[in-house]
Amino acid sequence: MPNAPLIQDGQRPDADFIARLSPAVSAAMPLAARIFDEFRKVSADGCGVTRQAFGAGEQAAMDVIGAEAAELGLEIAHDAAGNLYVTLPGPDRSRPAVLMGSHLDSVPVGGNYDGAAGVVAGVAVLAALRSLDIVPAQDIRVMGIRGEESVWFGTAYLGSGLALGLLPVERLDDLTRTDTGKTLAQHIDALGYDSGKLRADPPHLSSRNVAAYYELHIEQGPLLQERDLPVAVATVVRGNARYPFAHCEGTNAHSAAVPRAFRRDAVLATADLVMRLEEFWREIEAAGSVDSVLTVGEFYTDPEAHGMTTVPGRVTFTLNFGTTIASDIEEFHRRVAHYARDIEAQRDVKFELGPATGTPPRPLDTEIRAGLGEACRALGHEPFELATAGHDAAMFAKAGIPSGMVLVRNANGSHNPDEAMDMEDFEEGCRVLATALAVRGHL
Numbered sequence: 024m025p026n027a028p029l030i031q032d033g034q035r036p037d038a039d040f041i042a043r044l045s046p047a048v049s050a051a052m053p054l055a056a057r058i059f060d061e062f063r064k065v066s067a068d069g070c071g072v073t074r075q076a077f078g079a080g081e082q083a084a085m086d087v088i089g090a091e092a093a094e095l096g097l098e099i100a101h102d103a104a105g106n107l108y109v110t111l112p113g114p115d116r117s118r119p120a121v122l123m124g125s126h127l128d129s130v131p132v133g134g135n136y137d138g139a140a141g142v143v144a145g146v147a148v149l150a151a152l153r154s155l156d157i158v159p160a161q162d163i164r165v166m167g168i169r170g171e172e173s174v175w176f177g178t179a180y181l182g183s184g185l186a187l188g189l190l191p192v193e194r195l196d197d198l199t200r201t202d203t204g205k206t207l208a209q210h211i212d213a214l215g216y217d218s219g220k221l222r223a224d225p226p227h228l229s230s231r232n233v234a235a236y237y238e239l240h241i242e243q244g245p246l247l248q249e250r251d252l253p254v255a256v257a258t259v260v261r262g263n264a265r266y267p268f269a270h271c272e273g274t275n276a277h278s279a280a281v282p283r284a285f286r287r288d289a290v291l292a293t294a295d296l297v298m299r300l301e302e303f304w305r306e307i308e309a310a311g312s313v314d315s316v317l318t319v320g321e322f323y324t325d326p327e328a329h330g331m332t333t334v335p336g337r338v339t340f341t342l343n344f345g346t347t348i349a350s351d352i353e354e355f356h357r358r359v360a361h362y363a364r365d366i367e368a369q370r371d372v373k374f375e376l377g378p379a380t381g382t383p384p385r386p387l388d389t390e391i392r393a394g395l396g397e398a399c400r401a402l403g404h405e406p407f408e409l410a411t412a413g414h415d416a417a418m419f420a421k422a423g424i425p426s427g428m429v430l431v432r433n434a435n436g437s438h439n440p441d442e443a444m445d446m447e448d449f450e451e452g453c454r455v456l457a458t459a460l461a462v463r464g465h466l
């Protein structure tokens with residue numbers, strides 16, 4: 024006979040409850056390990072794993088989760104975009120659900136844990152709750168999200184964006200997958216889901232039917248390793264300002280024959296811009312913007328014209344600035360424009376910066392952060408907080424749904440086959456997640 028909710032709304036979990044929850048989470052780890060193994064098997068590409076967004080690898084991972092959830096006796100459903108939902112029902116199905124989730128696609132030749140860890144963690148927590156015969160206070164649902172990685176369609180957060188109604192439906196026809204050339208709508212329909220329904224119906228998820236969103240994700244930086252900590256609580260999803268299609272135009276000229284005053288050197292001009300922007304980065308860091316990042320990911324001369332003895336007449340480059348402070352973004356755009364004008368005047372070149380894109384920083388919900396922090400303390404360690412890169416949680420926060428994130432230590436960065444997450448760290452992340460559900464009165 025299932026229990027009534029163990030913890031009433033507003034009550035704190037007692038030590039006895041935590042003491043029961045912890046071994047149940049541990050007991051779910053063989054299941055988690057098996058799912059990770061199956062994921063690797065169904066999406067191996069010879070070097071790492073490849074889970075194409077709205078395609079084969081992602082679908083194979085969805086099928087693995089669906090089969091394991093059926094074994095556990097959990098409810099399984101999909102939305103019209105093909106996102107997967109696995110539910111442990113509460114007594115009153117009309118109450119907004121609590122979601123735990125992450126994405127099931129990967130970059131090409133990626134690692135087994137980026138995204139997948141958050142879905143497996145959700146399933147492990149549900150398995151633990153099921154093993155204790157807990158009937159949660161409201162539906163607790165794991166969401167396997169499609170299409171988070173921007174590499175496939177040139178835009179990130181497609182699955183969560185479609186579920187939350189944050190991706191304009193016209194994009195179903197103008198986004199094409201880089202490897203197939205087919206549109207997002209064609210991919211959705213080919214998988215047996217319904218792009219027509221996405222155009223006609225209101226969003227599947229909103230703050231009316233989702234009470235909170237929790238995402239566990241591997242940390243993509245080195246901080247937890249450096250500090251020797253298994254998990255962290257995220258404070259904010261960094262915003263960014265990007266120039267994906269920038270050029271500098273000068274004039275190709277003979278390297279030995281043309282004196283400095285007559286040169287229009289695109290490399291020196293673009294290098295000048297980049298170094299000034301690094302100086303801007305130092306300046307805002309010194310002023311307290313400690314979580315800002317600047318990357319010039321592409322910087323190349325024209326291969327048709329370049330050569331050791333040619334003054335370069337054209338540079339193609341990208342600018343990618345990230346920050347947790349909204350005003351930094353405006354200042355970055357202002358500086359880029361100002362420096363470009365100044366360098367144009369000094370070096371007789373022309374910058375064509377192209378369209379700028381970006382998203383504002385998304386602070387995560389303070390009460391969920393506090394709940395995750397309290398869960399860490401209940402488990403015997405002080406919470407460590409840090410800012411994080413872009414994740415689906417940013418979309419839920421944008422939709423006005425209280426959202427929080429648990430980051431798990433991971434060696435060798437992410438988006439590569441060498442991602443290395445220790446299952447003991449993962450287990451602690453799952454424990455924090457499960458305990459936080461109790462702390463926040465969801466169990």
Ligand SMILES: [Zn+2]
Pocket residue numbers: 126137138171240414
């Ligand atoms: Zn990810």
